[in-house]
Amino acid sequence: MLRFKSLSQKPRHFHNFTGLTVVEFNKLKELIKSEWQQTKQDKYKINRIRKVGGGRKLKLSNLEDRLLVFLMYAKTYTSYLLLEYLLNIDESNICRIVQEFLPLLSEKIVINRQGKKITTLDELRKAIPDLDEVLLDATEQKIPRPKKKKTRKKYHSGKKKAFTIKTQIIINKKGLILHASNSSPGRSHDYKHFKQSDIPKWLQKNKDITAYGDSGYQGVNKDYPNISFKLPTKRSRSKKELTRSEKIMNTKQRKKRIYVEHAFAHLKKFRILSDIYRNSKKNYSATFKSICFVSNLRILERTS
Numbered sequence: 001m002l003r004f005k006s007l008s009q010k011p012r013h014f015h016n017f018t019g020l021t022v023v024e025f026n027k028l029k030e031l032i033k034s035e036w037q038q039t040k041q042d043k044y045k046i047n048r049i050r051k052v053g054g055g056r057k058l059k060l061s062n063l064e065d066r067l068l069v070f071l072m073y074a075k076t077y078t079s080y081l082l083l084e085y086l087l088n089i090d091e092s093n094i095c096r097i098v099q100e101f102l103p104l105l106s107e108k109i110v111i112n113r114q115g116k117k118i119t120t121l122d123e124l125r126k127a128i129p130d131l132d133e134v135l136l137d138a139t140e141q142k143i144p145r146p147k148k149k150k151t152r153k154k155y156h157s158g159k160k161k162a163f164t165i166k167t168q169i170i171i172n173k174k175g176l177i178l179h180a181s182n183s184s185p186g187r188s189h190d191y192k193h194f195k196q197s198d199i200p201k202w203l204q205k206n207k208d209i210t211a212y213g214d215s216g217y218q219g220v221n222k223d224y225p226n227i228s229f230k231l232p233t234k235r236s237r238s239k240k241e242l243t244r245s246e247k248i249m250n251t252k253q254r255k256k257r258i259y260v261e262h263a264f265a266h267l268k269k270f271r272i273l274s275d276i277y278r279n280s281k282k283n284y285s286a287t288f289k290s291i292c293f294v295s296n297l298r299i300l301e302r303t304s
Contacts, residue, residue: 001088002072004064018071019270019294024301025071028294029063031111032104036063039104059089060097069094070101074291077271102283105290109177111300121202124178134178135171135260136199136213138190139267140164141284142276157186165281167288168193170211175259175266175299177292182285190216195223203227212257266295 007014008022015021020028060066069087073080073094080091087094110118110127118124125131142162146152157164164186170179181197194200194217203211203224210228213220220229232253233246242250268274270291277284 002068002086004062004068007068017075018068019075020071020298021301024298025067027301028297029067031297032067032101033063035104039100059093060087066097067101069097071294073098074270074272074287074294077275099283102286102290105293106286106288109180109289109292109296111293111296121179121198122205125202125206128172128178131172131178131209133173133210133212133256135173135257136168136194136211136217137257137260137264138166138168138193138216139264140166140186141273143281144276144278154187155185160186162186165277165284166190166193167285168197168199169260169263169292170199171260171263173256173259174303175263176296177263177267180285180289180292183281183288190214191219194220200224200227203229212253214257263295266298267291270294 002017004025007017008025011022014025018025060069069083069089072086073083080094083094084091108118110124118127140157140160142160142164143155145163146155152163155163155165157166165183166186166188167183168181168190169177171177179199181193181199184193184196188196194213203209204226207226207228210230212230215232215234217229217231218234220227221231230253232250233242235242267288272279272287273291279287
């Protein structure tokens with residue numbers, strides 16, 4: 001049966017199973033250890049008959065093994081039944097462990113070296129005062145075909161020709177994910193998703209920050225004239241050819257925006273964000289933000 005102690009002796013296997021090296025895993029464990037212990041204490045009843053520690057003993061009681069279960073599930077996105085045989089614990093326990101770590105990892109995306117928790121865009125601005133440029137984009141993930149016709153219409157993406165969930169992220173020039181929006185049905189346009197989020201108000205407050213987006217955000221400069229938002233020049237019926245200078249500017253913007261595509265690639269190495277999403281849609285935002293947190297940890301550890 002797999003446990004952290006045995007799997008960590010094989011670094012290549014450990015990385016393939018979890019998406020992290022052993023050093024990165026230990027760093028993640030230390031970042032969430034105090035909050036995990038606090039959550040564990042909060043679950044205890046106030047008026048107990050037995051003392052703490054009484055009752056049935058858990059097969060996986062320590063943080064290392066439980067965190068290993070979550071990362072294995074996120075990286076491989078295999079069935080609970082297969083993990084039951086690999087880990088020698090019941091599949092219902094695996095489900096509970098996954099649900100245990102979602103709120104812990106999704107509450108904060110940005111990892112601050114000073115240990116401060118960043119949960120809102122305003123807190124982000126205070127933590128990174130020298131932030132001058134951000135990159136925006138949205139991604140879609142396929143879901144199973146909904147049973148109800150009304151739901152099918154809501155989640156059908158004309159772009160992907162499939163049923164999807166959409167999420168928008170903001171990153172900095174180094175590729176760190178600074179913010180991930182709550183998910184929305186795939187039918188909504190990227191720009192509509194942008195307008196429904198808190199990002200426009202945040203950019204209006206922080207006019208010194210320049211945002212870069214793709215052609216899916218056409219209309220932002222007209223609707224939000226106070227925002228510094230850079231878009232590529234797009235051909236239209238009245239303008240069938242771009243000038244040389246416009247093509248050069250588009251190329252420069254593409255070179256800047258490529259890092260947001262790299263960020264999506266890092267996230268989708270975890271198959272829970274690249275395969276068809278089988279879990280409950282209400283947990284999708286927490287799942288996406290949890291993997292953002294893990295991805296940021298990887299980037300910080302590998303660039304420091």
